[in-house]
Amino acid sequence: MSEQRATRRISLFDTTLRDGEQAPANAMNPEQKLDLALRIEALGVDSVEAGFPASSPSDVEATKLISKELSKARFATFSRTVRRDVEIAVEAGGTVNHEVQMVATGSDLHLEYKRGITREQSVAEVVDTVGFTRSLGIEHISVGIEDATRSDDAFLQALTESAVEAGATCIIIADTSGCATPEEFGTLMGKIRRWAPAPIRLSTHCHDDFGLSLANALAGIAAGADEVQATLGGIGERAGNTALEELAGVIAYKQDHLGVHTDIDLGAMYDAYTALRRIIRLEQPRNKAIFGTYAFGTTAGIHQQGILANPATYEYVEPSRFGRERSLLIGRHSGRAVLRHLLQQLGVEVDDERLNDLYRVHIAERVGGDCEDLAIVRERLAEELGLVPAAAASV
Incomplete structure (x- = not known):
């Protein structure tokens, strides 16, 4: 050594x-x-x-x-x-x-x-x-x-x-x-x-x-x-x-x-x-290093795909070392990888055609706020698929 x-x-x-x-x-x-x-x-x-x-x-x-x-x-x-x-x-x-x-x-x-x-x-x-x-x-x-x-x-x-x-x-x-x-x-x-x-x-x-x-x-x-x-x-x-x-x-x-x-x-x-x-009474900045609201958060599909496979792909600075938590958020720039992740949490398998429909509605053409927490979108998916909403799972 x-x-x-x-x-x-x-x-x-x-x-x-x-x-x-x-x-x-x-x-x-x-x-x-x-x-x-x-x-x-x-x-x-x-x-x-x-x-x-x-x-x-x-x-x-x-x-x-x-x-x-x-x-x-x-x-x-x-x-x-x-x-x-x-x-x-x-x-x-x-x-x-x-x-x-x-x-x-x-x-x-x-x-x-x-x-x-x-x-x-x-x-x-x-x-x-x-x-x-x-x-x-x-x-x-x-x-x-x-x-x-x-x-x-x-x-x-x-x-x-x-x-x-x-x-x-x-x-x-x-x-x-x-x-x-x-x-x-x-x-x-x-x-x-x-x-x-x-x-x-x-x-x-x-x-x-x-x-x-x-x-x-x-x-x-x-x-x-x-x-x-x-x-x-x-x-x-x-x-x-x-x-x-x-x-x-x-x-x-x-x-x-x-x-x-x-x-x-x-x-x-x-x-x-x-x-x-x-x-x-200081408002928390969104993009400040270490302490920013989204310093450890992303809506980008490419980043989310990497983080879901291995957080080190896009996290050189680890949130847990600073008492922070990672946040993957759903927005218009999210991708199918995070959608598959949510469906897996719900225990649901869908074919490519259905996945594309869900992607279009919940991500590509989504309405409402700029971004939402995964738990909110997961509950919406569960309701749309006729499931009982699953307990919130950590990302």
């Missing part, structure tokens, strides 16, 4: 309750945040970001609740590079098991138009706030460089090395506007890794404006990142963040190829996502 090669563990920082919540229509109250924090912790993430305490009393309360209840994961808070922000975060959550994350202004565009400060002032803010945070007894100090993908090497190196020298234990590289390609992001992460060598933790924070957040996170891992910041369902600013379930899924399936692994419980993720959708 061939020996499985050792893989590097990737830690996961969940920002559903902070970056995810700050997007429009995603607001949660402190009790709801606590409920989700415990569900997310149970998945096996390393850090759960409680919120931005300096921004609102609600986030202060959420931080208080979450900091007391987490037993395995660290809780994290978000701050600007301002001492008072850190003080408020520490007042809310204390110092034990607390990861203080602060955001550094990382591009000339943001310096000029958002902050009105110089590069030197930005670096000085980081050094001062990191040092202050250390003086409070915080062990885990993360510096996130905002808009890093639109910065330049000289400024990024200055921010990174100054943060590490001041006592930061983690550097987060943010593709804040989602503008990077995987090649660009991987190259950037490789540079940061050289400026912040292990044991400094190197983390990615990618946005999905071009649909590249997952690809960019994987490029970051390949370049030496130890951690990925992600959200359940990919919720977050604008088009969202790296989706936790997609990242964990691709790593689970491609562990040997990527040379990395996580400790995420894939099977529990859908229940956590369902709880999130209920809390923020």
